[in-house]
Amino acid sequence: MASTPAPRxxxxxxxxxxxxEQRDDGTALLYIDRHLVHEVTSPQAFDGLAAAxxxxxxxxxxLAVPDxxxxxxxxxxxxxxxxxxxxxxxxAQLDALRRNAPAFGIELIDDLAAEQGIVHVVGPEQGFTxxxxxxxxxxxxxxxxxxxxxxxxxxxxxxxxxxxATQTLLLKRSKSxxxxxxxxxxxxxxxxxxxxxxxxxxxxxxxxxxxxEYTGSVFRDMSIExxxxxCNMSIEAGARAGLVAPDDKTFAYLKDKPRSPxxxxxxxxxxxWRTLASDPxxxxxxxxxxxxxxxxxxVTWGTSPDDVVAITGIVPDPAxxxxxxxxxxxxxxxxxxGLTAGQRMQDVTVDRIFIGSCTNSRIEDLRAAAAVxxxxxxxxxxxxxxxxxxxxxxxxxxxxxxxxxxFLEAGFEWREPGCSMCLAMNPDKVPAGERxxxxxxxxxxxxxxxxxxxxxxxxxxxAAAAVTGKLTDVREFA
Amino acid sequence: xxxxxxxxxxxxxxxxxxxxxxxxIPAHHLKTITREGLGQFAFETLRAEPGNVFDDxxxxxxxxxxxxxxxxxxxxxxxxxxAMADMGLQAVIAPSFSDIHAGNAFKNGILTVxxxxxxxxxxxxVAKDQPITIDLENQTVTTPYQDRFTFExxxxxxxxxxxxxxxxxxxxxxxxxxxxxxxxxxxxxxWIEGAARAA
Ligand code: SF4
Numbered sequence: 228m229a230s231t232p233a234p235r236x237x238x239x240x241x242x243x244x245x246x247x248e249q250r251d252d253g254t255a256l257l258y259i260d261r262h263l264v265h266e267v268t269s270p271q272a273f274d275g276l277a278a279a280x281x282x283x284x285x286x287x288x289x290l291a292v293p294d295x296x297x298x299x300x301x302x303x304x305x306x307x308x309x310x311x312x313x314x315x316x317x318x319a320q321l322d323a324l325r326r327n328a329p330a331f332g333i334e335l336i337d338d339l340a341a342e343q344g345i346v347h348v349v350g351p352e353q354g355f356t357x358x359x360x361x362x363x364x365x366x367x368x369x370x371x372x373x374x375x376x377x378x379x380x381x382x383x384x385x386x387x388x389x390x391x392a393t394q395t396l397l398l399k400r401s402k403s404x405x406x407x408x409x410x411x412x413x414x415x416x417x418x419x420x421x422x423x424x425x426x427x428x429x430x431x432x433x434x435x436x437x438x439x440e441y442t443g444s445v446f447r448d449m450s451i452e453x454x455x456x457x458c459n460m461s462i463e464a465g466a467r468a469g470l471v472a473p474d475d476k477t478f479a480y481l482k483d484k485p486r487s488p489x490x491x492x493x494x495x496x497x498x499x500w501r502t503l504a505s506d507p508x509x510x511x512x513x514x515x516x517x518x519x520x521x522x523x524x525x526v527t528w529g530t531s532p533d534d535v536v537a538i539t540g541i542v543p544d545p546a547x548x549x550x551x552x553x554x555x556x557x558x559x560x561x562x563x564x565g566l567t568a569g570q571r572m573q574d575v576t577v578d579r580i581f582i583g584s585c586t587n588s589r590i591e592d593l594r595a596a597a598a599v600x601x602x603x604x605x606x607x608x609x610x611x612x613x614x615x616x617x618x619x620x621x622x623x624x625x626x627x628x629x630x631x632x633x634f635l636e637a638g639f640e641w642r643e644p645g646c647s648m649c650l651a652m653n654p655d656k657v658p659a660g661e662r663x664x665x666x667x668x669x670x671x672x673x674x675x676x677x678x679x680x681x682x683x684x685x686x687x688x689x690a691a692a693a694v695t696g697k698l699t700d701v702r703e704f705a
Numbered sequence: 706x707x708x709x710x711x712x713x714x715x716x717x718x719x720x721x722x723x724x725x726x727x728x729x730i731p732a733h734h735l736k737t738i739t740r741e742g743l744g745q746f747a748f749e750t751l752r753a754e755p756g757n758v759f760d761d762x763x764x765x766x767x768x769x770x771x772x773x774x775x776x777x778x779x780x781x782x783x784x785x786x787x788a789m790a791d792m793g794l795q796a797v798i799a800p801s802f803s804d805i806h807a808g809n810a811f812k813n814g815i816l817t818v819x820x821x822x823x824x825x826x827x828x829x830x831v832a833k834d835q836p837i838t839i840d841l842e843n844q845t846v847t848t849p850y851q852d853r854f855t856f857e858x859x860x861x862x863x864x865x866x867x868x869x870x871x872x873x874x875x876x877x878x879x880x881x882x883x884x885x886x887x888x889x890x891x892x893x894x895x896w897i898e899g900a901a902r903a904a
Contacts (some may be wrong), residue, residue: 247886248879252861256879258886260897270738271787281873284883288901316736323738334902360897384783385812385872393876395883488896496896652736 268365344618354484434466708869777806
């Protein structure tokens with residue numbers, strides 16, 4: 228009788244199923260099922276292919292969508308003609324994608340298409356991302372796709388070229404990390420708060436070398452959209468990928484999506500997807516557990532995503548840190564952020580609000596923000612409050628539900644989909660010295676524009692900050 | 706990728722530690738669409754210093770750079786390697802390199818040579834007026850003064866550089882294995898192939 232195979236984690240199962248060849252030095256040639264391409268990290272890869280006279284091996288497994296550079300203001304004039312992009316370098320990157328995709332036989336969802344959006348919103352929403360697949364993109368937030376039980380991770384431009392040419396990647400296995408969150412989340416505590424709590428707990432480098440799997444009742448109870456938010460921020464804790472085992476919610480989410488399997492294929496697929504959960508007794512290299520009840524609505528105070536504090540808390544005192552390097556870093560952070568130790572987070576006034584990014588721009592995020600904005604108005608001192616849906620389909624859905632009117636009546640701006648104010652590559656920027664309450668994932672120095680100050684928080688808290696003009700405990704709006 | 710065997714010529718005697726990728730190519734040059742043309746912006750901030758080695762005609766077009774500890778630290782931007790290749794660099798000699806940058810350099814056909822600090826110091830001295838020779842096959846760095854230093858290199862990388870093979874070329878040679886995997890996918894998980902495009 229054959230011996231029973233050793234129990235494996237979800238990560239190991241997906242990895243094993245994609246090994247084309249195991250090499251002696253410990254690396255494996257891994258097959259890539261899905262490749263998302265955007266305008267920033269692909270031009271040089273296509274250039275390299277052209278120079279070497281190579282073709283794209285599997286254009287049918289590749290999907291191109293512009294998102295980073297694209298302005299979020301109107302894209303076409305009244306007659307439907309594309310408006311020019313003012314920044315010549317952004318325009319050149321967008322044009323390069325527009326040229327390269329058809330030249331290499333790749334489907335392009337371009338700026339004027341209803342399905343255009345941020346790659347990490349588009350992939351799941353299109354059913355392009357499927358459980359058990361390997362998904363790559365020249366972008367670190369490809370970790371998002373793990374929410375559907377896909378192994379998604381970011382790659383560099385040479386790797387983009389390698390995948391285009393060979394549909395494979397050379398990779399070393401990562402260690403596995405279980406992040407278990409059990410119990411019940413308190414009122415006003417959202418998936419974004421869970422994500423921030425995990426990053427704070429692991430620290431910004433704590434997940435390096437690991438692929439995280441999120442387990443426990445909180446993730447079982449969480450919607451797919453919430454899981455996307457949590458997996459999205461895996462990279463903020465240093466983990467290259469984050470996974471949630473696919474379950475009935477995943478299957479319900481994917482059923483009848485434009486690119487998900489249909490008919491007999493669907494039934495076969497679901498039967499296979501049900502085998503993907505980590506086996507009982509599978510051993511993780513590291514386990515971290517968090518009690519859901521301990522997670523409060525959170526906000527960041529510094530310039531690293533693990534600089535997290537409860538909204539009811541105060542700006543921490545660098546002097547309390549023992550490690551001189553960390554103390555110096557915290558002091559620098561506070562100086563950059565224009566905050567003083569001991570200040571109440573709820574007294575911090577904000578200049579701008581950004582509701583969007585691949586972390587929090589899906590329909591549930593917009594509903595949560597609209598629920599707070601409804602019947603209220605953006606506060607006097609707030610210069611701009613942007614709502615940027617993650618895709619054209621999200622935008623359409625929101626408009627069908629009347630969310631756009633709630634936002635517009637409350638004084639928010641309602642924009643076209645894209646990365647927008649998440650990073651300073653398109654016209655949506657936070658000016659130097661200004662403070663932004665943002666639902667995005669990175670609060671790095673200069674991330675939202677040179678000299679910009681970012682506070683990461685949930686969509687509901689961002690809307691609450693918009694109507695009060697300062698960081699606010701969303702529970703007061705219940 | 707061009708095959709590397711022997712790299713001989715002038716070397717920029719830079720010698721500083723912690724040359725990060727922002728120094729190699731500043732962030733405001735990242736919005737490009739080609740790998741070419743970044744050489745003119747390489748080491749921009751250092752070039753602003755009077756008397757810097759990069760603008761010294763004595764080293765113009767040198768294929769080798771000699772740097773200090775931790776060369777290429779900072780961001781993972783591959784633009785740094787593209788800029789170096791575009792300015793004609795074929796090798797960098799330093800006591801240590803950032804892992805990611807060394808990988809990026811290799812992917813772009815640039816040899817990274819790790820030598821102990823005292824040997825790097827000696828080469829910095831010699832490079833002021835003499836050429837340096839790097840022999841990849843024999844893994845040596847030599848000077849006209851009979852200095853002869855040996856270095857270690859990963860055998861896979863050495864082979865790729867010697868034969869001018871890029872990783873893509875090597876993987877493409879494994880086409881049978883890739884095709885076999887695709888056949889298995891067709892059989893076991895046909896929906897992965899069938900569904901990527903909207904019906
Ligand atoms: S929304 Fe922000 S984090 Fe997400 S892909 Fe765009 S730039 Fe990157």
